[in-house]
Amino acid sequence: MAVNTHNHMSGNGSGSDAATFTKQDFASGEETRWCPGCGDYAVLAAVQEFLPELGLPPERVVFLTGIGCAGRFAYYMNTYGIHGIHGRAPALATGLAISRPDLSVWALGGDGDMLSIGGNHLIHALRRNMPIKILVLNNQVYGLTKGQASPTSAFGKVTKSTPFGSEDQPFNPLALALGAGASFVARTVDRDRRHLTQVLRAAAEHPGAAFIEIYQNCPIFNDEAYAVLTDKDTKDAFQIRLEHGQPIRFGADGERGVVQRPDGSVAIVEVADVGEQDLLVHDAHCADPSRAFALAHLSQNVSAPTPVGVFRSVVRPVHGESSQAELQAAHETVGPAELDALLHAGATWTVN
Amino acid sequence: MAVNTHNHMSGNGSGSDAATFTKQDFASGEETRWCPGCGDYAVLAAVQEFLPELGLPPERVVFLTGIGCAGRFAYYMNTYGIHGIHGRAPALATGLAISRPDLSVWALGGDGDMLSIGGNHLIHALRRNMPIKILVLNNQVYGLTKGQASPTSAFGKVTKSTPFGSEDQPFNPLALALGAGASFVARTVDRDRRHLTQVLRAAAEHPGAAFIEIYQNCPIFNDEAYAVLTDKDTKDAFQIRLEHGQPIRFGADGERGVVQRPDGSVAIVEVADVGEQDLLVHDAHCADPSRAFALAHLSQNVSAPTPVGVFRSVVRPVHGESSQAELQAAHETVGPAELDALLHAGATWTVN
Amino acid sequence: MSRTVDKDRVVIRIAGDSGDGMQLAGGRFAEATAVFGNDLVTAPDYPAEVRAPTGTVRGVSAFQIHFASRDILTPGDTPNVLVAMNPAALKSNVDTLESGSTIVVNDDAFTKRNLVKAGYDSNPLEDGSLTEFQVHRLPMTSMTVRATEGIEGVSSRDAARAKNLFALGVLSWMYGRPLPVTEEWIEQKFAKHGPILTANLAAFHAGYNFGETTELLDVQYRVKPAALPAGTYRNVDGTTATALGLIAASVTSGLPMLFASYPITPASELLHELARQRRFGVRVIQAEDEIAAANMALGAAFGGQLGVTATSGPGMDLKAETIGLAVALELPMVIIDVQRAGPSTGMPTKPESSDLMMALYGRHGESPLPVVAAATPAHCFDAALEAVRLAVDYRTPVILLSDAFLANSSEPWLIPNIDELPRIDPRFAQGPNLDDDFLPYLRDERLARPWAIPGTIGLGHRIGGLEKEDGTGNISYEPENHARMTSLRAEKVEGIAQDIAPLEVDHEDGAELLVLGWGSSYGPIKAGVRRVRDRGGKVACAHLFHLNPLPANTGEVLRSYRRVLVAETNMGQLSRLVRAEFLIGAESFTKLEGEPMLAAEIEHEILERL
Amino acid sequence: MSRTVDKDRVVIRIAGDSGDGMQLAGGRFAEATAVFGNDLVTAPDYPAEVRAPTGTVRGVSAFQIHFASRDILTPGDTPNVLVAMNPAALKSNVDTLESGSTIVVNDDAFTKRNLVKAGYDSNPLEDGSLTEFQVHRLPMTSMTVRATEGIEGVSSRDAARAKNLFALGVLSWMYGRPLPVTEEWIEQKFAKHGPILTANLAAFHAGYNFGETTELLDVQYRVKPAALPAGTYRNVDGTTATALGLIAASVTSGLPMLFASYPITPASELLHELARQRRFGVRVIQAEDEIAAANMALGAAFGGQLGVTATSGPGMDLKAETIGLAVALELPMVIIDVQRAGPSTGMPTKPESSDLMMALYGRHGESPLPVVAAATPAHCFDAALEAVRLAVDYRTPVILLSDAFLANSSEPWLIPNIDELPRIDPRFAQGPNLDDDFLPYLRDERLARPWAIPGTIGLGHRIGGLEKEDGTGNISYEPENHARMTSLRAEKVEGIAQDIAPLEVDHEDGAELLVLGWGSSYGPIKAGVRRVRDRGGKVACAHLFHLNPLPANTGEVLRSYRRVLVAETNMGQLSRLVRAEFLIGAESFTKLEGEPMLAAEIEHEILERL
Ligand SMILES: Cc1ncc(C[n+]2csc(CCOP(=O)(O)OP(=O)(O)O)c2C)c(N)n1
Ligand SMILES: Cc1ncc(C[n+]2csc(CCOP(=O)(O)OP(=O)(O)O)c2C)c(N)n1
Ligand code: SF4
Ligand code: SF4
Numbered sequence A, B: 001m002a003v004n005t006h007n008h009m010s011g012n013g014s015g016s017d018a019a020t021f022t023k024q025d026f027a028s029g030e031e032t033r034w035c036p037g038c039g040d041y042a043v044l045a046a047v048q049e050f051l052p053e054l055g056l057p058p059e060r061v062v063f064l065t066g067i068g069c070a071g072r073f074a075y076y077m078n079t080y081g082i083h084g085i086h087g088r089a090p091a092l093a094t095g096l097a098i099s100r101p102d103l104s105v106w107a108l109g110g111d112g113d114m115l116s117i118g119g120n121h122l123i124h125a126l127r128r129n130m131p132i133k134i135l136v137l138n139n140q141v142y143g144l145t146k147g148q149a150s151p152t153s154a155f156g157k158v159t160k161s162t163p164f165g166s167e168d169q170p171f172n173p174l175a176l177a178l179g180a181g182a183s184f185v186a187r188t189v190d191r192d193r194r195h196l197t198q199v200l201r202a203a204a205e206h207p208g209a210a211f212i213e214i215y216q217n218c219p220i221f222n223d224e225a226y227a228v229l230t231d232k233d234t235k236d237a238f239q240i241r242l243e244h245g246q247p248i249r250f251g252a253d254g255e256r257g258v259v260q261r262p263d264g265s266v267a268i269v270e271v272a273d274v275g276e277q278d279l280l281v282h283d284a285h286c287a288d289p290s291r292a293f294a295l296a297h298l299s300q301n302v303s304a305p306t307p308v309g310v311f312r313s314v315v316r317p318v319h320g321e322s323s324q325a326e327l328q329a330a331h332e333t334v335g336p337a338e339l340d341a342l343l344h345a346g347a348t349w350t351v352n
Numbered sequence C, D: 001m002s003r004t005v006d007k008d009r010v011v012i013r014i015a016g017d018s019g020d021g022m023q024l025a026g027g028r029f030a031e032a033t034a035v036f037g038n039d040l041v042t043a044p045d046y047p048a049e050v051r052a053p054t055g056t057v058r059g060v061s062a063f064q065i066h067f068a069s070r071d072i073l074t075p076g077d078t079p080n081v082l083v084a085m086n087p088a089a090l091k092s093n094v095d096t097l098e099s100g101s102t103i104v105v106n107d108d109a110f111t112k113r114n115l116v117k118a119g120y121d122s123n124p125l126e127d128g129s130l131t132e133f134q135v136h137r138l139p140m141t142s143m144t145v146r147a148t149e150g151i152e153g154v155s156s157r158d159a160a161r162a163k164n165l166f167a168l169g170v171l172s173w174m175y176g177r178p179l180p181v182t183e184e185w186i187e188q189k190f191a192k193h194g195p196i197l198t199a200n201l202a203a204f205h206a207g208y209n210f211g212e213t214t215e216l217l218d219v220q221y222r223v224k225p226a227a228l229p230a231g232t233y234r235n236v237d238g239t240t241a242t243a244l245g246l247i248a249a250s251v252t253s254g255l256p257m258l259f260a261s262y263p264i265t266p267a268s269e270l271l272h273e274l275a276r277q278r279r280f281g282v283r284v285i286q287a288e289d290e291i292a293a294a295n296m297a298l299g300a301a302f303g304g305q306l307g308v309t310a311t312s313g314p315g316m317d318l319k320a321e322t323i324g325l326a327v328a329l330e331l332p333m334v335i336i337d338v339q340r341a342g343p344s345t346g347m348p349t350k351p352e353s354s355d356l357m358m359a360l361y362g363r364h365g366e367s368p369l370p371v372v373a374a375a376t377p378a379h380c381f382d383a384a385l386e387a388v389r390l391a392v393d394y395r396t397p398v399i400l401l402s403d404a405f406l407a408n409s410s411e412p413w414l415i416p417n418i419d420e421l422p423r424i425d426p427r428f429a430q431g432p433n434l435d436d437d438f439l440p441y442l443r444d445e446r447l448a449r450p451w452a453i454p455g456t457i458g459l460g461h462r463i464g465g466l467e468k469e470d471g472t473g474n475i476s477y478e479p480e481n482h483a484r485m486t487s488l489r490a491e492k493v494e495g496i497a498q499d500i501a502p503l504e505v506d507h508e509d510g511a512e513l514l515v516l517g518w519g520s521s522y523g524p525i526k527a528g529v530r531r532v533r534d535r536g537g538k539v540a541c542a543h544l545f546h547l548n549p550l551p552a553n554t555g556e557v558l559r560s561y562r563r564v565l566v567a568e569t570n571m572g573q574l575s576r577l578v579r580a581e582f583l584i585g586a587e588s589f590t591k592l593e594g595e596p597m598l599a600a601e602i603e604h605e606i607l608e609r610l
């Protein structure tokens, strides 16, 4: 197809070129235009620092973003990228990923972009299990348009568009993703670089669509929405780290934990009350998504201790995978003779 | 607002006019144009027969539909109705229901209409808990456009648009609705008139958005997709009736049942193996949606015994409810004087 | 014995219930006619419903074919021969027949019940209402059943179903169509269903033999092969021709195709057609909606593929914002609009060409793009290739306008020589274009920007819908830059006028009136003009294949006629365009009936003005 | 002591960092100026980013006000006085100043660090580069801090923040603005924040007193009140005026309003404004996207409410299909397009009027609807009322075009008498309209159909986007019916030409050139024409408030001039329209810089043609 492109067949999101890359290789050098203190900076830094791990050169990585503050992300990556229109990044990414499986394709947008106007593309990309990584920078507000309610804004939230308080229950983005059949669902926080990186790594390793909700602080329109998860004083009490194969417990001394309740939900308990053996052991690879769904409902809008980490990561058919080799081979071998035969297919006749 | 309209304040979907109505009052008499044997006929008949129960006159009921075979529904109801554009019925219904709480507002469409192009409006209407009843006539195919895959078509399904088999996992519509935060979620079958009516009744009584998936047979493009649920021979073995407060069991002699599994999912067992006491007792009113979600995953595309009935029915704030009285009163009392004051608000000056 | 009568041209309409297999019978007749060497144009006519009630007028499915010993241009205004498989088919078509036409009916179907279903009070075959026609009453069902009796594994219901092949046999005899074409097709088609194969062949032969042996049909017609230009032909409808054009563009350019689409009548057939073409590396994805489909095609285009999406009016509305993005990104992409009768949902199965203004202006802001329109079913091949060529050469989305008539209608197509297809060269950027830098918006002599695809080392770049700085493509809010970029985008598209064929006029000495058309009005206009000329009238005509930009000589051509008549199936969209562009007082003939134009209508309009 | 100089008109631009409160200071100055009785036009100018880095040129926020002792029309081409709160503000504005203009700077802000951030190599206040201007260096920050020293609960950071009020005080002194207007506003605004209130008042007074007592500013200007038509005025921007117009329409028609919208610059402010108006029964819903917003408004319209939706270009693309449905349903609905510089995402905060063609033709099929355009900020009130009137009277969606300039700019508005507002009568259908039947598509003398709302006994009906039978509204695929319905829909809209004001010409004897405009070019065109006339030139002008249909006399008016110049901020959309419509060789002046037109540009274009 083109000179200078790498091998098309190496599969999305993984590669092993000999060359090694650094954070700088992934920074476009374009001046960042977010507000001072915006959580987007931290996400950008974490992504740029993580990407060299893929072993892919920057030109094999593509960021497709929607409109919003978060959408500006594309400009700051020294990769290929499109700052598309509002809400459509997952669809752009679908078109690119399906036709170029040699690339690592990332779709990124804000909570409004991905969950309001773009909600349909999101759920369909997850259902199809497209080989794309989807990052939703959730600040629970519309940043770029200066402070309207978003589909993740809390019930009763006063914003410019809801001066009397929002009348809507917010989405639980993880629950929505799980409901759509997502094969990989995770949550992390802008200010926790190590955790964010872990989650990015897990997503990149996942074959198929990965949905990552990143709690992102907007100091201008919704400051400190997630402070409890990152403030030294409250962090231990509010962050529930999900780790595959580990009992789910948290608190400064792991004194609290999560158990199954008889009604199908999960609940927080004092470990001392129930005993260690009754704690749930996190199984991200469970074929059935119900437990992950229950965990996603432990807290809404960080009003209670909130799980972060990989909720679900299961392998299932990736859209396009099964036809890929056939199509690639067909395109490479097909030539004038086959075309000529196609044009002449069916009954023909000749006039002299 | 208008002569001849009934009291605006009686709340969506309920009423108690003295007059009683019959099925005929709800049939428009327009010639139905579905294919012979189409499941849509049964749904239409059931709806027309049920509606008199609301106690509302036909002019207080509105059907808003999308495009598709199912979308034709609007024409056959002797109510007010709009056959809107493809996928947008929930949005039309939102606009109408929020401004006319005296009406009983129904949105109806096919699986393509509601879950493909209209997926976003659907999940947002459910999130907002709009006072509308949403019927999805799921035949797992595009009927009107003559047989393409829909978002509920099975993986590998050969259709006109997927001659080599669909590469997509289908949506689990109930899981999607639950993931979106739906307060009422149910499933029923076109050919089971009594069950269908029960579900309609429960939906009508529910304050807020009700999501009802109706398995609907398309004899032309996807015949007998749900036959196991309705055929005499298989019905007992495949229909799992969910009834609030009852243990979940099925089979000709109730010999099978559903239990909770340790991984958060639910599973089918022989009652004899586990004992009656271990069966799940269905709780449609459980605040946490996790159990309902687990039940929704018992079967996909009717490949296994399939629960029908009301999976979830919980009360939570209905969008618009809290502001309704205030807005109504404001509109009724506001007049030229208030308008004049508004126009003169802020600093004014006079030129003589 | 039957007489043989020579005919120049014949219009046959075969109509029956939608379950009667009329499209199949019509299609096979067309194929045999094509192979026989007549020129032909076909027009299927389906009911709007998936399955309308059997026997009703609403449920009638018809297929019309016009074939001739010379080149022809339309499916014919009115049939000379109507084959009616049931009363409803007769009822829904008889009004269009001219006195003296032939009617062949399936006598068996004229039962009381069917007459009632069709809305007849009395049997038209017997009440004298058809005296002005030549009526042939053939008991097709019973003869078919009889012909297939004894074939093992064939129920009498299966047998009755084969009556369309009986009818086909009768027609084949009447017009001396070659049998092997149809026989081979039946053998292939039913290869896996032995008994059905045998039954169908038997029915077909029974029909043919019926003509040969009975006295009921007394005339056999001879329509000699047409003297078409030399070459190899096949019969294609617009859908197939479009698909072939796209595939040809993909193969010759080396660009793998991603076809992303959401089903909609009458564009879905193209989706079905291309979905089968994995052998050509065509990837098809059915998107969740039209917005997604457009974005998928655009994403693929960014990746260096041939991104194509197809839809009809309502879907075009939805794609508008994404098309605007493609204009801003300046990436190649083809958007196919198979127009149908609007507005809103309109009449989805009916043809109309009323999306021209939308193609030109249906996006916010100044977002010009090339618009190409197909003129005939076979021309869809060239139009698709041309759309891809412009898209790739100019790095721009291109709208290709087709319509419901073109999509379903068929005609003989002179299969082109592969080597003579237009060359489409992606010219991917391979390296820096300004010293050591790569400027994604540095333009070439066509004002096209470089197409640098992911994977190409050193050319990484980010682009978006925000206004871009000339050259670098960086975000810019600078006033003069916006003015410059707006002009550059416009000039790039205008410049295409130099790169397309000039408007060709079919002139006749003394003609003062020019009939101008676009899209599927090509056939009726040409045919109408011919009729006028046959009557000695002087008239010229010209057809636009490019609607934006218009060919460079368009103004000159139009101004050289005293009167210009623009004929189109909308309220005068092209006529507004040429009025605005050239300030000429173009007159307008419009038709908005969800039906193609008729040659007779054009003839009439011209005569009125001579 | 300072001198007092009389002035007819002054243009002030106050600029600083986006965090410096420039919009507030400018807005307060405008309010005082309005109350003082000058005519005025304002134009805010925000940075594109939410928070651009402090001190940079990109982060500069400015507010321009033009005020005069006579009626004026634009915010002024170039400022006479620039107040620059930091080096970046100076840098980004100094190039637009004419020699001899006054510059007032906050001297404290000209630190090394700020100079570097602004991109200055040396201090322009000291390197002689400003010699052609009258520069006043005021240590605003330090004087503000000093003035607020000792106020309890006010940090020195809070204090420094009040420097915008110091600047406002200075300006108020310079132009003799009344103090109470501003004082009262400060008292109300900060009523809940005692110390801040005191500090702001102190800063304001300090600025005023600084002018009064120091010799630094030697001239005080007097701009006498303007002799505007009698009546009560207030200052409104286009957003407020639009909101008021909609509310007035709701109250006077008795139709409760549902305003459904999805945020987008520059239309979001209207959403914010209306969301506060529950007192007037206005229900606002923020939809999940623009498609939903349009459908919600349409659903409400079906329910008998005033359904309104507002957006900007990209959102208009998305609403197209739903607008087409509204055309088919023939239900009243208002769609407001606050245009911005396009295509695609374009320059979201910048004005441009390039959606005219889209408003007219941006939907598939033939789907005509009325288009109304606002001309000035205050005119948005009338335009909104007019849009509702047409929508209700003709049962049709109406597009109201505004733009980013009108939305943010303000001017005095002569508050209308409630009793003189146009009467809007929903005329809901109450019963059968043909004997005992109700025909939802039986038309009245305006060709409007009945509006029968759910709840009305006996009028239940089902309508949709499929073509409808004339009268009954039942689905119809009948060819002639489609032609008839297409014509009826078109005629209904065309008929509105009889129901709107004729095109009014501002003529001058001897004028052979007519300048024609639409939308926000109103002010610059009028002002440009005035300037030409002041120089003795003969020129006429006219402005279109209705773009579809055009006023009945438009052709006649245009033809009565030898030359017609159409001025618009797009590539000539209206000019194409009038060329197509009237075959006149209209010339085109276009500007595409994401900036409003300037009077000087119009003046220049006219003079070139005289
Ligand atoms: C079609 C369309 N509608 C609306 C907008 C305006 N718009 C731009 S960004 C945005 C939402 C921003 O919120 P979010 O996605 O949460 O991103 P954030 O700015 O918070 O990062 C909106 C409504 C647009 N650009 N295009
Ligand atoms: C915008 C738009 N896109 C596409 C279509 C074509 N279309 C009509 S119905 C339909 C899908 C029908 O499937 P479904 O919703 O499942 O309904 P069913 O016919 O099966 O009842 C489609 C794609 C349309 N009318 N409008
Ligand atoms: S508005 Fe909020 S989200 Fe946007 S850049 Fe500023 S801080 Fe970040
Ligand atoms: S195509 Fe299927 S869904 Fe549509 S009417 Fe026919 S049977 Fe029903």
Ligand SMILES: [Mg+2]
Pocket: A068, A110, A111, A112, A137, A138, A139, A140, A141, A142, A143, A150
């Ligand atoms: Mg956000």
Ligand SMILES: [Mg+2]
Pocket: B068, B110, B111, B112, B137, B138, B139, B140, B141, B142, B143, B150
């Ligand atoms: Mg379906």
